[in-house]
Amino acid sequence: MASFSVYLKDRLGNNFDSFDGYPIYTQVNKFDVIVAKVGDNGRIQVRGLLPGEVVLRVGIRGFESLEDYIKVRVGHMVFPTNPLVHLGSVIQFNTLSPDSNQISVEGSWKSENENIITITQDKGVGRAIGLGRGRVNHFASVSTFTFVNVGRIGSMIVDTSNVSFVSNSFNEQGKQREYKLKINFLEENTNDAFTISPLINHNIDLTCSVGDSYDDWVKVFSERDSATGQYYCVVKPKIPSIVRHAPPSSIQITVMASDRENSYRVSLTCPPIPFNPSLTLNSQPNIQLGPGRRSQIIDVLDKVESIESSDESKVVVSKVGSQSITRKFGLSQYEIRSVSNIPFSDVKIQLKSRTGSLEDIPIIYLPSLFDSQRESRRESGLGTWMLMSLTTLLLFLSTLAFYLWSNRSQPVRQNAPNSNPTPPTFLSPNRGINMANTPGENNYMSPFRRPQSPTGPSSPPRNLNSSQNFSPFRT
8 A cells, every 4th residue: 555645836836735626536557456546635545456567647637738647566565574583583485465365476585695594495485594684585577575684582571461360260161271471572682572473483492480389280381373473471270189389379480582502591580470279179160979979078278268058958068177188288178968869960069268259169960870760759759660560560461451352263173073183103113123024923013003993993903014115104
């Protein structure tokens, strides 16, 4: 975006104080390179669209002979533009045309000061290898350039304006809180801040730490946000599993920065930040109870004035002695016990400190199926066992009725005399017994013989002929 002032002069070259009533107009010979607009006070605003050159004509309507021409050259923009970087930085240069689509422009790169900054010709990756000021050129249909200033860290600024205190209590989403302190680095000679951009990796070794007495209650580390390029000290309060130190009233963070070679080092100790510990050392955002664990012991700070249950018909709270092993750290122990077997999640215990601060802990009870059925039988009057018994009885009666109906619908069949089929005669196979053609006592006959008719004479026995085919089954 650029702007031009328009002046109307007389023949002697003096400016007219005003030319109201004579409108200014503009014309261009290429409509896709720039857009010109007449603004207030006769100023002309020009916005570039595409790289190239265009002629801008400015005139006054009614005086066609009063006109002027300006050649406007639109180039590429190089990002980052005129950055201040740390010694050892890696910069990804890019060329973007100034339109809304941000289209990258193809071309080649070259550094005019390779003792300060080097750059790859095709990819545009620069490295700051020396102190000073260098120039980076981009060659395309329309060439452009940018300057790069390289320096070292002289001091740091830790921005704590958005962190008034630190607490290890859980937030509304049931997660532990996290605090970020923004770190800005100042150049040692100019005291200017280094450029923050996702295209620049300053290669700064940043360390954030706290004293050993704070390790139980807070974790501090450094990080660089790759999306913005910003450096932070991150503070994550925690609830200790083993208490070795009493909770601090404030924390003090030490920040240390150096280059990757550790050739120099800059440190800073931040002002103390108040620490508001959680009123209880419960490591979860809620307390879950059940048949296998109907109660839980929690550690509570001694500054708690009262602790109450929102529904004592479901949850009761009682103090566990006064000589707790953790009492030397300003802690007391309380037992949270469920007195109901019905599932619930609407109960809370509320802790109130002597300073008036409040803290709620949700209580959730998830019983087993047996406990739920037992409680349901006691309260509803119609137990599950009664329902199962009734279902079984109905099924039995239905089966019996179907059986009786089936037998009644079929007629009883009576067998006629001598209508039973004659069972076959079974003869044992030859076991060395004389099988003569004439009957005699040595002929063996199977005891399974055809039964005699109750009315007719018995048939004479048949002799076996050894020359005939033998089968043990006879009819």
